Amino acid sequence: MTDRGKRTTNSLIVAWTAAIIVFIYLPAVCGLLASLTGSRYFLFPIQKWSLVWWGKTFASLEIRSLLDTSITIALIVTTVSVVIAFFGALAFARYNWRGRKLYQRLVLLPIFFPQSVLGLALLLWFNTLGMELSWKTAVLAHLVWITPVVTLVISIQVYSFDPALEEAAEDLGANRWQVLREVTLPVLWPGIFSGALFAFLLSWGNFPLSLFTTGADSTVPEYLYAKMVAGYTPGVPVMGTVSTIGAAILLLGGYGLISLVRRRRGH
């Protein structure tokens, strides 16, 4: 391929990708615009620019309680899923055992499963067990879907883990706990951190599972959906923009942190 031909193709690819990125973030921009209106309804172009709805949202007690619920669920889900997924990832990627191929497929299955159907199935299951639906049952629902994802993320890090490191530590005199604490966990830390980040963000933003399993409690996405269907206020795009920016900060911050650690380790 000629050099000029290659350059044209490359610029086309860059242009195409830029267009797709615009396409992806256009709704977020619209959301931001809709949050900055002074009136109760959204009409473009905006006549009266104002931050009044931002103020109202942050002052709202209802929003505070929703944030509380969402964050509590997310924190619990993150902690539990990371612990379970850590061991699950070792079984996924490190050790060779007889059921491993079957185990890998089983772990991936919930990720491919339609979430709304999973949510409804859990609703049915919880009812059969006679459990009352609340944010606690939502935690379990999130765990079922999110833990396999975190397992996958940590597994990717485990695949590049040199088992000789553990053997060396043992050879130098460390017992099993010391090996785990001094070698395995620190070396796998970037993968674990990414997994925790994923877990938090996926739980925070989850809608289908929360919808069916929170019962009387409500998370932020559920509230937003209800308001979208009936009772729209510009508070909805406010929360939407807050979610987007919050997720962006966490993601970029997490990525920056991991790059730093990777560079210090000489990768």
Added chain:
Amino acid sequence: MVSGRPPILRLRGVTKHFGELAAVDRIDLDITEGEFFTIVGPSGSGKSTLLRMLAGMEKPTSGDILLKDQRINDLPANQRPTCMVFQSLALFPHRSVGQNIEFSLKIRGMDPALRRKRALELMTQLRLPLAYYDKSVTRCSGGERQRVALARALAYDPQILFFDEPLSAIDYKLRKTLEKELKDIHRETGKTFVYITHSLEEAMVMSDRIGVMRAGRLVQVGTPNEIYTTPRDKFVSEFMGEVNVIDVTAGATGRVSAGGLGAEFTAPPAPAGFSRGHLVIRPEFMRFLGSPSEADNHLTGTLYNEYALGSRIQYQVRVGDLVFIIERLRQQALAARLDDRVLFGWDAKDSILVAE
């Protein structure tokens, strides 16, 4: 040489099965305290498995491993007074040089100030700049990493050090330097070193004794000189590199008959009960002749190929189906051209007779 001291490590019928396959097959071996013993073999010969059993990372299927007359088969790696230097070095990437070296001491609860002192001692002994104490190991060069790995292994003063082909992934020049340094460290510390490699050349540089392994069995054990001059069989003799091998049968005293070449050769004294085997002549002992009387044995062939190998030139001469290799120094390049007929030969004392 360290003969005369008691064996520190004894192997009796050590075997390891993986399913049907015997990766290590009834090894009997005594390793003397303080010696530099190298196990040499091609890939798949079982040397890695054997080493791992000695270090405690695998358990033998049968047989006994005795450390100073104490059976250690069931003793896990972290309780053995031995230490291994891995092929990948297995340096902890998240720790500095000093932290890597001190690891075994930290595990045993040694005081931080004492640890640091010991680490700096080792760094001096291994010629690592003291300023490297806080340096991340991933920033160190290949040679420096080797030294850190060695320092780490020496830190808690183990009785035996095991080496799993640590120099195999390094370029030639650095390897030569490190081989010499390892030999010096061995002499300075006086510890027993058990080393494995696939390169007989490397083993010859460093070892007091060598064990040649093939398909799980120890084929020959001896000093480097013994292995080189009196290889027990064709495999061992070929292990050093390219040699000339002629299939022969016993003839009159001091003579052997090469049926394939339709000739008889003067040979060194045959081993007891020798009837069939191989006559082995190293390329550096073959030479081109002006007339048949210049050597004990001679052959005529066609000059087939010529290779420049640094300080030497290698000539390949075809005689019927066989190809003979002759090496000369570069300054003594031959005047003959390819496809010329050449006369070459060797003296009986420079050849080795091995049984089938």
Added chain:
Amino acid sequence: MTGAAPEAASVTRGLSVLGRLLSPGPRNASPLLLLLAIGFVAPLVAIVSFSFGEPRSFDVFQAPTLANYRTIIEETFYQSFLWSLSFAALTVVFLAIICYPVAYGLVRVFGRWSNLITLFFVLPLFISENVRLYGWILFFIKGGVLLGGIKALFGVDMESVLFTPPMIVFGMIYVYLPFMLFPMTLGLSMVPTDVTEAASDLGASRWQVFREVELPLAMPGITIGAMLTFVLGIGAITEAKVLGGQSIIVITHDIEIAFTYSQNWPLGAALSVLLMLVVGVLVLAVLSRFDLDRILRRR
């Protein structure tokens, strides 16, 4: 406090005995397997048993009946299923074409920037779909960004394109883009540059290199991306509800209605079983063709 201690000690002792009995693989897998057993397998088993229950009842311990399955075939439910399949298939086709250049860019063109650009594509995954799709409502609705802008600039009053079936596909393309993009990128990264250069060097045109070398070698990634998108697309519900304005009822929506408004759990369960079968067969068929270790190890 003192009463709890000996009990806890015996539990931990029991667990450590169990732990020592199992080899490291199964031992590490057991917490996750336990979670999946009670949180994934059990509900699905419950669904299957409910699907054989009396229609409209909540009692599953009666004589099993196929009434629900018959309802699916006799009434129009199979239609919503076909709609779901078609939407998912269309989404896969469009996304394959849209994502390929981007995936190619990420692997071959963007160099140092690839990681950062990937981050831009990853971020949307962490924002709930309804928030993202609502942005499109704000864009396309009457008086919204697009139509309001056109009216202000050109004085033209246009009809909103929202709440129609094509909008559902549009929404699905939007939501599932990352799920096609990332496996595709992974697949393309498995095509070594020297192989494509060799093909070029041997005289192949750009199109031929693509057809003979790139596409076949990237196939595992592309297939996984297509399967992931398709399977998730079948399970899509928010696009049809929010962007489609319920002009089309998709299968997942039907399931939801059966479970909530109609209070007909057995029917909902039967519909779910149908969906699960299609999804399960597809996923297992594609996954068993690939060695996951080899694909995931290439980082």
